[in-house]
Amino acid sequence: MRLHLGPKPVWLVTDPDLVRHLLKADEILVDKGRFVGKLRPVVGQSTLTLNGEENRKRRAVLHSVFAKGVAQRFVPEMSAAIREAAVSASRESEVSAHALTAPLALRMICIAMFGKDVLSRGDERAIVEAVRLVESDLADDLFRVLPLPPWKAAARRRKRELARRMIDAVVARVRARAASSTAVGALIALGLSDIEIRDEIVTMLLAGHHTTGSAAAWIMYYLGTVPGLAEELAAEAEASSDDAGELRPEILPRASKxxxxxxxxxxxxxxxxxxxxxxxxxxxxxxxxxxAGDALIFCPWQLHRDEHYWVDPDKFDLTRNFTGKAYLPFGAGPRVCIGMGLANLELQLLALEMAAAFSITIKSAVPAPLPTPSVTLIPPDIQLSLKVREPRERNIVLPRELEPMPVRAAS
Structure with a gap:
């Protein structure tokens, strides 16, 4: 379908067979183009924007760290980060789902990127603020047909430079502390320059935490709105845990619910x-x-809600068959999202840990409004409250860090 987004042709590809064919096509025929290139002012020369052999080399190294089977070694640290964030949120009478999950997703990806406890809370806040500074501008730039007036363009460049300096400062502080078995250690071993490593770190931090953080907000929403779901997942968490209540990484691939x-x-x-x-x-x-030069747009949102491929596509349904060709939340082919395995693992851990130890009540509108399309899909304002489950609700003893805590009085 031809889209009218400027003087150059842009085509929306709506047939999943054709989508997969084009995503697997040789890069001589189809490859990253001008829309991806608009991300370079922020992410530089990284796997997100590079083509050819250099892209393949870096992808192979990062895949060796982020593949789900490999990333499972981070399960204890990521589970601990989830519990810590949840206990803190349970002390508040009400919390924003995305405000909880976006920094938490950042914390989990940093465990894989740098190692445990490398990123300080101040560093986390700096990166979250940097994302806020540039995201809406990036979304506007991607589909802008006419150039901005000079004064607005200059203001936008200043915002981007500020965001980049904020992230550079974080990268400079944490790089030296990164463990050799993490993604940064793998990039250093590859022989990349300081600038190249910085660009990869920026890409992973910006892309990884914000996308997973957005999806994680919906995990919280459905745990609080689908009757019986949290109880079923709590039972699965118990069956997937050892005697100390810790999730066992080797069982997670079989935790079907x-x-x-x-x-x-x-x-x-x-x-x-x-x-x-x-x-x-x-x-x-x-x-x-x-x-040559025509742009192709692939839209998982459209494919995932197409009634030709899904029964009652707007309905939340856990009995669906996800082996169909119209399911591609991470893309497909040789340039599929590097962080796919890690993102799936993070979301699964969040679902199990939250269901096992907390009762979630949604305090905002149900059903929730639609998300806001930007570089990613930004969740609406989902307000919720967390309450630590009483041990008698499950036939297990809660880990010490999850014992009920007093609720802080509202100021």
Whole structure:
């Protein structure tokens, strides 16, 4: 379908067979293009923007750290981060789901990027603020047809530079403390320059935490609104835990209820709700001639809610078959999202840990409003309260850090 987004042709690809064919096409024919290039002022020359052999080399190294089977070694640290954040939130009478999950997702990806306890709370706040500074501007730039007036363009450049300096300062503080078995250690071993390593770190921190943080807010929402779901997941968490109450990494791939929950949330609210490629040489696709420079848009949001491929597509349903061709929250082919395995693991851990130890009550509108489309899908304002479950609700003893705490009085 031809979209009218400027003088150059832009095509929305709506057939999942064709989507997968084009995403797997040789990069000589179809590859990253002008929309992705607009991210370079923020993420620099990283796996998100690079092509060719350099891209493949870096992807292979990062995949060796972020693949789900490998990332499972971080389960104890990530579970601890979830419990710590949840206990803190349970002391408040009400908390924003996204305000809770976005920093938490950042904390978990930093465990894989740098190692445990490398990023300080001040560093976390700096990165969250940096994302806030640039995200709305990036979304506007991606589809802007006419240039900004000079004074607005200058103001936007200043905001980006401020955000970049904030992130650079964090990277400079934490790089030296990163463990050799983490993503940063792997990049150092690859022989990348300081600037190249910084660009990869910026990409992973910006892309990884905000996308997963958005999906995680919906995990919290459905735990608080779907009758019986939290109880079923609590039982699965108990069956997947050792005698000390810690989730066992080797059992998680068989924890079917939480896996289905994560997949359904990502179907309804894919964080990367669209992505693009450019045609590199003249080709014909389905009898439509495409010229070099034409842009192709792939939209998981559209595919995941297409009634041709899903029964009652807007309904939350854990019995769905996710092996279908119209399910691609992380893309497909050789340039599929590097953090796919890690993101799925983070969301599964969040679902199990929260269901096991907390009761969640939604304090805002149900059903929730639609998310706001930006570079990612920004969740609406979902307000909730967390209450530590009484041990008698489950036939287990809560870990010490999850014992009920007094609620702080409102000021």
């Amino acid at each position: 939480s896996l289905a929950f994560v997949r359904e949330v990502l179907r309804l609210y894919p964080s990367a709700h669209w992505f693009s490629r450019d045609v590199r040489t003249d080709i014909t696709v389905r009898n439509i001639p495409l010229k």
